[in-house]
Amino acid sequence: MTQSAEGTRDEVAEQHPAFPMVRTCPFAPPQEYAKLRETEPVSRATLKVNGKPTWLVTKHEHVKEVLGDARVSSNLKLPGYPHQFHIPEEMLQSVRLMLLSMDPPHHTDQRRMLIPEFTARRVREMRPRIQEIVDERIDAMLASGGPVDLVTALALPVPSLVICELIGVPYEDHNQFEEWSALMMNRDISQEEYGAAVAGLDRYLDQLVTTKENAPGDDLISRFIEKNRAEPVADHTDIVTMARLMLVGGHETSANMIALGVLALLEHPEQLDAVKNDAALLPRAIEELLRFFSISDSGTARVALEDIEVGTTTIRAGEGILALNNAANHDEAVFHDPDTLDIRREARNHLAFGYGIHQCIGQNLARLELEIVYGTLFRRIPGLRLAAPLDELQFKDDAMVYGVYELPVTW
């Protein structure tokens, strides 16, 4: 069916399913995704946060198509952008766009400056320090005797420390910025709370960037400032905004993936044993866990700049699109038996890091963190087990990035 919804959108808005849809099983995408993929792979939905319409794209091939299309924009100031937060309009129009929300050519210029920080070689050089951080945290876990909450003991501090050291943020401030960051990821907070969290973090980073502008250190922000002096692509506010994206994007995501991955492996003991007995399986297992959870499902939001055809559907210029990577990564046309965790499958063509010009710049770092954490944790604490029933765990259904709030474990 060819459908262009603009004309009829208001009359049928009531019938559109509400987004986000809720997971009924912590280990599977919302059930609606499979139905949509089969019956209406490019479909309308109503955003719970503001009642506005959006397109949902649920097939792997279509998600790739949308994210690779130069006729779509990531600019969150465009009227049709499918927001999932309460952002006051005045604040929206005054915010500085971050890399994630920029279009070319600004996006291309800023991303080019950052690429050298995340090459495979640069990330490999971080291995010894990440290993040290992980070992220290596991030493502390062992010394405490257990049970411990794995999120606060390991999953959050490891990527938080790593990103702090990389970009040059003092880790002693972590309680404060982790709180702001968690609020910014929460879809259920009020406009005031969201605004206050962004403002608090920006004030903090503003001071930090000013300090580095005057006295550069050996860190990503200082190197960016130096390069930018030679070849300007950003002003002071752009650099503050970039630092915020790195800090938030660089720890929330990996932290959630660490905790969920440990939980999934503990719940699939045969697959966990296979990984413990053959470390060569770990990279494959990591790709599968990234696919299986696709924690940043609706983070890939876009607006059509022109009329575009996706499958048999016309999306009109100005309309918002959510290219759902959790739906794409559970597309049976690409992944056999997609709702089953299978660490032996070849899952590398998953879209958990997005696709196209905005594909995750930190993916090499995230993979390395996951490899070191999973590998070290199960080697050093082979008897690790859950210390609470699965059905008592609280999952982040309300957050932009999926995860688990606490993960009690013992050994």
Ligand code: HEM
């Ligand atoms: C498991 C961990 C991670 C996941 C699942 C993840 C997921 C994603 C996704 C889906 C996008 C694309 C968004 C879009 O197309 O609109 C993205 C972009 C981005 N990610 Fe990650 N990410 C992870 C870890 C990291 C880390 C460790 C960093 C550290 C710096 C990072 C920094 C970024 C940045 C800066 C972008 C924007 C890139 C651009 O717009 O060009 N991410 N990430």
